[in-house]
Amino acid sequence: MSFSRTTGRPRQSSRAMLEEAASELFLEQTYAGTTIGDITRRAGVSRTTFFNYFATKSDLLWVDVDAGLAALPAALAQCDRAEPVTVAVRHALLTLAAGFGPGRVPWAVTQYEVMATEGELESSALARFLVVTGRVAEFVAARPGFAADRDLAGRAFSSAVVAAAAAAAAEWAAAGVHRGDLAPYVDLAISPVCSGFRPVLDPR
Amino acid sequence: MSFSRTTGRPRQSSRAMLEEAASELFLEQTYAGTTIGDITRRAGVSRTTFFNYFATKSDLLWVDVDAGLAALPAALAQCDRAEPVTVAVRHALLTLAAGFGPGRVPWAVTQYEVMATEGELESSALARFLVVTGRVAEFVAARPGFAADRDLAGRAFSSAVVAAAAAAAAEWAAAGVHRGDLAPYVDLAISPVCSGFRPVLDPR
DNA sequence: TGCTGTTTCTGTACCGAGTCCAGAAAGTCT
DNA sequence: AGACTTTCTGGACTCGGTACAGAAACAGCA
Numbered sequence: 001m002s003f004s005r006t007t008g009r010p011r012q013s014s015r016a017m018l019e020e021a022a023s024e025l026f027l028e029q030t031y032a033g034t035t036i037g038d039i040t041r042r043a044g045v046s047r048t049t050f051f052n053y054f055a056t057k058s059d060l061l062w063v064d065v066d067a068g069l070a071a072l073p074a075a076l077a078q079c080d081r082a083e084p085v086t087v088a089v090r091h092a093l094l095t096l097a098a099g100f101g102p103g104r105v106p107w108a109v110t111q112y113e114v115m116a117t118e119g120e121l122e123s124s125a126l127a128r129f130l131v132v133t134g135r136v137a138e139f140v141a142a143r144p145g146f147a148a149d150r151d152l153a154g155r156a157f158s159s160a161v162v163a164a165a166a167a168a169a170a171e172w173a174a175a176g177v178h179r180g181d182l183a184p185y186v187d188l189a190i191s192p193v194c195s196g197f198r199p200v201l202d203p204r
Numbered sequence: 205m206s207f208s209r210t211t212g213r214p215r216q217s218s219r220a221m222l223e224e225a226a227s228e229l230f231l232e233q234t235y236a237g238t239t240i241g242d243i244t245r246r247a248g249v250s251r252t253t254f255f256n257y258f259a260t261k262s263d264l265l266w267v268d269v270d271a272g273l274a275a276l277p278a279a280l281a282q283c284d285r286a287e288p289v290t291v292a293v294r295h296a297l298l299t300l301a302a303g304f305g306p307g308r309v310p311w312a313v314t315q316y317e318v319m320a321t322e323g324e325l326e327s328s329a330l331a332r333f334l335v336v337t338g339r340v341a342e343f344v345a346a347r348p349g350f351a352a353d354r355d356l357a358g359r360a361f362s363s364a365v366v367a368a369a370a371a372a373a374a375e376w377a378a379a380g381v382h383r384g385d386l387a388p389y390v391d392l393a394i395s396p397v398c399s400g401f402r403p404v405l406d407p408r
Numbered sequence: 409t410g411c412t413g414t415t416t417c418t419g420t421a422c423c424g425a426g427t428c429c430a431g432a433a434a435g436t437c438t
Numbered sequence: 439a440g441a442c443t444t445t446c447t448g449g450a451c452t453c454g455g456t457a458c459a460g461a462a463a464c465a466g467c468a
Contacts (some may be wrong), residue, residue: 006414009463035453044416057454115405126330135370152375156368156393163367164360167337171356194402212444213434239424250447261425 013045013052015063022060027166031061031111058124064106076139084136084202085143085192086157089136093165093190099183100169104133109173133162145203157197164189217249219257219267225266227311235265235315262328268310272303273336275309280343288406290361290398291349293340297369304373304386313377337366349407362399369394 020042025034036057042046054060075095080086108121140146146154168189172182180193215298223249229238244251251346279299283292304310313323341362344350350358372393376386 003314005415007413007465011416011419012463013417021283036455037453048419050415052416055455064401068375108285114454122330122400123333126326129330130326152372152392153396155375156371162392163363167360167363167369168356177398185356188307188356189364192357192361192400193364193397194400196396198397200396211436211443213446215445216434217446240426241424252448253446255426256445259426346449 013049013053015043017043018050018053019063026060026107026111030109031137033164051142055202057125058193061108061111061121062106062124062178064104065108068096068104069128070097070105072096072132074133074154076135081127085140085146085196086104086198086201089139089157090159091186092193093161094183094187096188097165097168097183098181099170102180104187105173105179129162129166133158140201146201150201152201153197157201159191160197161190164193217247217253217257219244221247221249222254222257222402223264223267230264230311230315234342235311245336250269258405260328262325265299265312265315265325266310267330267331269312269332270307272308272310273332275303276300276336277338280339285348288402289350290402290405293365294345294391294394294398296343301369301372301387302385304376306384311376333366333370334375337362344405350405354405357401357404361397361405364395364401365394368397 018039022034025038026040028034029038036050037047039060040050055093059066072092075092076088079092083091108125132145137155139153139156141151141152145160168185169182171189172185222243226238226243229242229246232238240254241251243255243264257370263270276296279296280292283296287295314327315325341359344358344362345355369390372389373386375393376383376389
C-alpha cells in the first residue's frame with residue numbers, strides 16, 4: 001500500500017493518459033487497427049513505457065470490466081456466513097452486476113461488435129473468467145462445513161455460475177443501444193445454476 | 205466432401221507428419237520452448253507449409269481434444285426428441301466424455317502441468333469452449349416447443365453446462381497419472397446444472 | 409554545491425507468431 | 439507439348455512482447 005512515492009523520478013505518464021489515447025484511436029481505427037506504437041505516439045511517450053502500465057494490449061479492452069470485477073472479493077466477504085453458499089454467491093454476483101448499466105459500457109463490449117469473427121477478444125476473455133471462477137471457488141471451498149470430498153462439485157458450481165453470468169453479459173452486450181441494466185440478465189441466468197447446486201453443496 | 209484430389213501437385217506433407225514432429229519436440233523442449241520453425245525443420249518442410257495445415261501453433265495442443273469434440277453434433281443429433289432438453293444434452297456430453305480415458309490424454313493436458321502459470325493455454329481454450337457452447341445452444345434453441353423468449357435461459361444453460369464439463373475435465377487432468385475415465389467426473393459436474401435448468405427449459 | 413540512491417523513461421536490439429506473395433515444383437488432363 | 443491446378447518454398451514484412459543499458463528527474467544528505 002505505497003501511496004505517492006517521495007523518491008525517484010516523478011511519473012510523467014499514467015494509465016489514464018494511455019487509456020484516453022487508446023480510446024480515441026479505437027474509435028477512429030478500431031482496436032485491431034491500432035498498434036501499441038500508435039497509442040504511445042499519441043500519448044507522447046515511448047513504446048516501452050506502455051508496458052510499465054499494461055502487461056498486454058488487450059488489457060485496454062478490459063479496463064472497465066476489470067474495475068468492476070475488482071469489487072468481487074469485497075462482495076463475497078460481506079456475505080452472511082449463515083446463508084447457503086449458493087445464495088451467497090448469487091448475491092455477490094448480482095452486486096457486481098449492479099455496477100454495470102447503460103452508462104458504463106466497456107470497450108470489450110463495443111469492440112466485440114466491430115471485431116465479430118475476430119478471436120482477439122477470446123484470448124483475453126478467458127483470463128478474466130478464470131480469475132473470477134477461481135475467487136468464487138476459493139470462497140466456496142472456504143465455507144464452514146464444506147467437505148473436501150465435494151471439491152469437484154464446488155469447482156463445477158463456480159465455473160457454471162460464472163459462465164452463466166458471462167453468457168448473460170454477452171446477451172446484454174448484444175442487446176445494443178437498448179440494453180438497460182445488467183443485473184436482471186445475470187439474475188435470470190444464474191438462478192437455475194444456484195438452485196441446481198443447492199442440494200449438492202448445502203449441508204442442510 | 206472432396207476425396208483425394210486427382211489434379212494438382214500431390215501433397216508431400218500431412219497434418220500427421222507435423223503432429224508427430226511436434227509431439228517429439230514438445231517432450232524434449234516443452235510446448236513453449238519449441239518454435240514453429242523447429243517443428244517444420246524436423247518434419248522436413250518449410251515454415252510456410254505449416255500454416256497450410258494448422259491455423260495456429262496452439263492448434264497442436266488441441267488436436268486430440270478437437271477430434272473428440274468433433275463427435276458432438278452426432279451425439280446431439282441422435283438424441284430422443286421426446287426427452288427433455290436438459291437430459292438430452294447431458295447424455296450427449298457424457299457420450300463425448302466416454303471418448304476420453306487414461307489411454308488418451310491430449311497435449312493440452314500434459315503441457316498444462318508443465319506450463320502451469322503460463323497463460324498460453326488460456327487463449328486457445330476459450331475458442332473451443334465457445335464452439336461447443338454454440339453447438340449446444342443451437343441444439344437447445346432448435347428443440348420443438350422452445351419459446352424464443354427463453355433465449356437467455358437457453359444460452360445460460362449451454363454456457364453453464366459446458367463450463368461445468370470443462371471444470372470436470374480440468375480436475376480430471378489435474379488428477380495426474382491416477383486419473384481414470386473422464387465420464388464420471390463430467391457426470392458429477394453437470395448433473396446439478398441440468399436439474400437446475402430443467403424447470404426453466406422444459407415445458408412440462 | 410555535489411554525491412548517492414531511487415525511480416521513471418527511452419532507444420535499441422531482439423524473438424516468435426502470423427500474413428502476404430511471387431514463383432517454382434509436380435502432378436493431371438487435352 | 440502445352441494448359442491448368444494444386445502444393446510447396448523462400449523471403450520480406452508487421453506486430454506484440456521481452457531484455458537491457460543508460461539517460462533523466464527527483465529527494466536527501468554531506
